[in-house]
Amino acid sequence: MQMSGAMKMVPFLDQPVMLHSSRDPGKCTMTPEQCAYKFSYWVFWYEADHRYALPTVAFFLVAIILFTISRLISKVTPQGLKRKSLWSRLVAGLRFISYKSWNIWGWNTHSLGTYMLAAAGAVFFLAMTLGPHPYYWPNTKEISYGGSPPIATRAGFMALACLPFLIVLGAKANPITALTGISHEKLNIWHNWVAWAMFVLALVHTFPFIIVHIEKGDLVETWNTGGVWVTGVVALIAQAWLTFMSIPWIRNRYYEFFKATHLFMALAFIIFFFLHCDFRMSSWDYFIATAVIYTMCFLYSQCKTYIEHGFRHKASLVPETNDTLKVTIDTKMTWAPGQHIFIRFLTCGVHAFTAHPFTICSVPQKDNKNQLVFYVKHRGGLTGRLMKLAEKNPGVQIPVMLDGPYGGIPDKHIDQFDKSLIVGGGAGAGFTLSLLENFIYLTSFVGYKAEMKVVVATRDPGMRAWFTQAVEDIAARHSRSGVIDGLSIDIHETHHEQGSDTALDTLVHHPKSEKDTSETGEERSTAEMLGIRFLTGRPDLPTLTREFASQRESSVAVVVCGPASMNYDVSEAAAAAQRRILAQGDCAREVWLHTESFSY
Missing domain, CATH: 3.40.50.80 (Nucleotide-binding domain of ferredoxin-NADP reductase (FNR) module)
Incomplete structure (x- = not known):
């Protein structure tokens, strides 16, 4: 009762607040044929999460499992078999689609394999969105099959199912990297593309409602009385900001502004999306899954920063040339060639609140008295500030916090x-x-x-x-x-x-x-x-x-x-x-x- 009373204070949520809404559709008062049509497999509203959200989860999981199996096979295959001509040609075929790209008007495309996987995703989402019929209920003044257009319902649940994967693909330490061996920075393209898929699905979810209520002539009244509209629109605006600001040429040109606003807008999107779902069927389960997985990723990263590496590290800055800064950090940590680490410089103004990735240019020594070495290109922003400090006082030491290492050459030496x-x-x-x-x-x-x-x-x-x-x-x-x-x-x-x-x-x-x-x-x-x-x-x-x-x-x-x-x-x-x-x-x-x- 205390929980229920507390949750009544939360705006925009139906009362009483529960984890799952009821799946009871009530008694159908239409003809048997009309009831069968309303309750048919692909359009039954009370099972829409099972029909569309769960297959979307399965699609992502199948892709992850296939890459995981491919990695395991590569690791356990005997060297004798790897020297066989058939194996070499099989591997060469897979590598060809992974390496092949094109240069179009000075722009390098992604690999053929990337587009093939993206095409599979496009086919899946298009088939699940546009394949089932009807798109709109054939409602009349006498008969109402439901207020939610079927195409909007399925698009909404598929967008919801993308959420856990969207968030996990953007994390530095994540289970997808652990399973597939694909480093987080190479997964970032999928973080971006899943965001676009989710945004398009959100638009497909939104506009049918607008069309239906325009036809009914009650759009303004519905907006004024329905909290679900307010939460949905705020979530959509935040989602649009996140998606368009992540376009590479915008993100790269305004990176500091992008980074400063990304977390805030992401938080606004999650909160209003959560309120918009309003515990319909199993919708909140996807937020719980997202929170649990991302919390594990975040805690892993923070434990490496504060517990494993601690506050003892200091970075020494020396200008090598007018364009290159050498950063060295004495440490006992270990890493592999080609890995990078996120560094937070604690005396660099606003930059002390963010960590920046730097590729490690050294390897650990056998006596465990290791030194992280970085050669940093002067580009302005944080690197410009560091260069000015080094020029003013060569060898100056700055306290830093370390998060990593990450990336490197996967499963190959x-x-x-x-x-x-x-x-x-x-x-x-x-x-x-x-x-x-x-x-x-x-x-x-x-x-x-x-x-x-x-x-x-x-x-x-x-x-x-x-x-x-x-x-x-x-x-x-x-x-x-x-x-x-x-x-x-x-x-x-x-x-x-x-x-x-x-x-x-x-x-x-x-x-x-x-x-x-x-x-x-x-x-x-x-x-x-x-x-x-x-x-x-x-x-x-x-x-x-x-x-x-x-x-x-x-x-x-x-x-x-x-x-x-x-x-x-x-x-x-x-x-x-x-x-x-x-x-x-x-x-x-x-x-x-x-x-x-x-x-x-």
């Missing part, structure tokens, strides 16, 4: 392959360092025999110095002989060509001549020991990738982190390699690709 090609462009140069350090460690201490080529392209004229020094420091920590077998590093400097801002995307590859080189004797010695070459112009990545992928009976890993044009060139070459494997041409046994979007 470079040491599983005979050859590896690591490509970094711009700020992505720092990403290559952790993979390079892991290779040097394995070569020096584990007896790993393989080949790694690192290709870095940059416009920053000061990048050569800090990158070479970083490689030299890595070699000093791990190399026993001073010379690393199987390693070669090409640094392509694009700023020589008239200082164009688009140099990275337009220059062709041509090696630097002897007379143009400005290396000192010490720099040449270091470069020779580490297998470093300095070149000008953009690297010919399609040709380089094709050369690696053409080495017969070898397994090849290709990892790229850079601008969109660089990722596209390498992805296209990797997709072409899958076609050659399918045709059993003159090519490697396996070509595996991992693309990364550099975080700061």
Whole structure:
């Protein structure tokens, strides 16, 4: 009774408030044929959640299960079977649809596999929305089948069923990543697309009600007396804001504003959506499921931040060049090559309330006295503030809080392959360092025999110095002989060509001549020991990738982190390699690709 009394204070909810509304449709007073029509499988209002919401949940779960099974099969398959031609071609076919994309007017599309899965979702939602009939009840003055148009009812319950998956896909630590091995940042596209599907379904749910009440002539009266309209409209406005502000070019241009408003609007959407559902049938169960799963994701992230990592960390800031900032944090935590971590800088004004992702450019040391190293590109906002602090007081230390690590190379390690090609462009140069350090460690201490080529392209004229020094420091920590077998590093400097801002995307590859080189004797010695070459112009990545992928009976890993044009060139070459494997041409046994979007 106390609960009921308290809930009566909540506006917009029917009384008494319950967890589930009744499923009793009452006695049908129409003819048997009309009653059968009203109670038919696809339009019976009191079972609409079972007919539409549950299949929507099943659709998402089937997709997750298929990816989970695929991951498990890949992990448990014996190496002997993986060397068979049939297995190689099967894997190549799946990888082709995962790697194949297109460049349309300078815009890189998502992969073929992404669109295939999206198409399956579109077919499902269109079939479930437009397939059953009728769309509207054939009500008359004498006969009323119901007040909710069937198309609006089913669209509403399908939108509701999307909610738990929408929220979970946007979480850093989430069960989908744990099951499928797909990192949270790569799931973000699905967070965005599920949001669009849900928004379209919400519109399909809304407009039939407007049409019906316009025809009845009581739209204004219904709005004035029905709280369900108010809650629905507020939820729809908040949903529209969230959806349109997440369009990439809007989000990227106004990112700080987007981030500041996203959580507030998301909270408004959830609250008013909850009130709008008004405990109809099992509608509130989906909010309970969402709250439980997201709370677990949030608590996991917070436990890593406050309990595992704590308040003891401090970041040291040193400007490497005018464009690059080096951030180092002493820690006892461990991570894998290619992972990133969210850092909250506690003395950076409003930025102290948000955590930002940074790709780790180092690997843990065997003595557990580890150092997180980040090479940060100066872009304004938080990074601009950090750069100003470092320029004013090089080596300044700032208290930070850590959340992570996350991401990285899923279920694959470079040491599983005979050859590896690591490509970094711009700020992505720092990403290559952790993979390079892991290779040097394995070569020096584990007896790993393989080949790694690192290709870095940059416009920053000061990048050569800090990158070479970083490689030299890595070699000093791990190399026993001073010379690393199987390693070669090409640094392509694009700023020589008239200082164009688009140099990275337009220059062709041509090696630097002897007379143009400005290396000192010490720099040449270091470069020779580490297998470093300095070149000008953009690297010919399609040709380089094709050369690696053409080495017969070898397994090849290709990892790229850079601008969109660089990722596209390498992805296209990797997709072409899958076609050659399918045709059993003159090519490697396996070509595996991992693309990364550099975080700061």
